[in-house]
Amino acid sequence: MKYAIVTGTSKGLGAAIAELLLKNDIHVIGIARHVNKQLSQLADQSKVTYQHFSCDLADVDQLDRTFEKVNDQIFKKETSRVYLINSAATVNPIDTVANHTIEAIQAHMQINLIAPMLTTSLVLKKAKQSGMETIVANISSGAADRSTYGWSAYGASKAGLNRYTQTVALEEEQLGTSNKIILFDPSIMDTEMQRDIRAVDQEAFQEVEQFKQYKKQNKLRDKSVVAQVFVNILVEPAEINNGHYYSIKDYV
Numbered sequence: 001m002k003y004a005i006v007t008g009t010s011k012g013l014g015a016a017i018a019e020l021l022l023k024n025d026i027h028v029i030g031i032a033r034h035v036n037k038q039l040s041q042l043a044d045q046s047k048v049t050y051q052h053f054s055c056d057l058a059d060v061d062q063l064d065r066t067f068e069k070v071n072d073q074i075f076k077k078e079t080s081r082v083y084l085i086n087s088a089a090t091v092n093p094i095d096t097v098a099n100h101t102i103e104a105i106q107a108h109m110q111i112n113l114i115a116p117m118l119t120t121s122l123v124l125k126k127a128k129q130s131g132m133e134t135i136v137a138n139i140s141s142g143a144a145d146r147s148t149y150g151w152s153a154y155g156a157s158k159a160g161l162n163r164y165t166q167t168v169a170l171e172e173e174q175l176g177t178s179n180k181i182i183l184f185d186p187s188i189m190d191t192e193m194q195r196d197i198r199a200v201d202q203e204a205f206q207e208v209e210q211f212k213q214y215k216k217q218n219k220l221r222d223k224s225v226v227a228q229v230f231v232n233i234l235v236e237p238a239e240i241n242n243g244h245y246y247s248i249k250d251y252v
């Protein structure tokens with residue numbers, strides 16, 4: 001029995017990943033503020049289960065309580081492998097830094113960086129106690145490696161996530177565990193995050209016109225295609241290169 005904890009399952013890439021994991025006979029625990037009834041229906045039709053945990057990842061206490069329940073449920077004798085996939089994120093606030101509020105900066109870093117750090121720590125703690133093979137995947141972005149006008153928070157949180165992930169990979173390797181942790185860069189996809197990006201004024205985001213063109217010219221990848229490439233990597237754990245930055249651009 002294999003379990004995957006996926007954050008951001010209510011829509012976008014997280015929902016597409018969860019769907020494909022269920023189709024690969026992996027039980028899925030979904031974490032988001034909103035439910036995804038389609039995933040429950042899909043699980044009902046198959047031999048696996050989908051369980052939703054409503055959680056605002058910007059709230060540390062909620063996250064901690066949620067993962068206590070989730071971990072108790074999945075780290076059990078019958079489980080042979082655990083996946084943790086941190087897909088939930090926000091691109092907001094998109095604006096020059098003088099216009100950022102304390103609340104927006106705090107929520108952004110909490111959702112995009114602190115939450116994946118906490119989930120990774122909580123899950124690897126359980127993995128250590130149980131000796132269970134655990135694979136963690138953090139969803140990154142090309143924005144981590146280039147400065148984009150208006151995206152200082154997003155670039156910073158994704159750059160932090162990259163360094164964090166590669167450091168955890170180094171530790172796991174030197175500790176000699178069977179755990180692996182990777183980054184996956186999905187590049188531009190046709191999700192609600194792109195809708196948020198296109199809705200911003202040029203003063204706040206200089207490249208907004210370019211992103212409107214990506215949509216018009218059909219240059220945004222289909223999230224299901226991206227999720228399929230990612231899940232194909234996940235289901236062959238022996239082939240996974242610990243600490244590697246996987247990019248969709250190397251596949252499609």
Ligand SMILES: NC(=O)c1ccc[n+]([C@@H]2O[C@H](COP(=O)([O-])OP(=O)(O)OC[C@H]3O[C@@H](n4cnc5c(N)ncnc54)[C@H](OP(=O)(O)O)[C@@H]3O)[C@@H](O)[C@H]2O)c1
Pocket residue numbers: 007008009010011012013014031032033034035055056057058086087088089090111139140141142185186187188189190191192193194
């Ligand atoms: N779309 C792109 O072009 C693109 C490009 C590069 C990288 N990425 C990365 O790909 C991943 C998925 O993005 P996407 O495009 O699928 O985004 P999306 O369509 O906006 O979906 C975001 C998901 O994150 C969840 N989420 C956001 N804030 C949350 C919070 N406070 N608590 C709990 N869950 C929260 C949302 O659930 P609720 O609202 O229900 O809470 C939703 O399920 C992200 O890590 C993103 O940075 C996307």
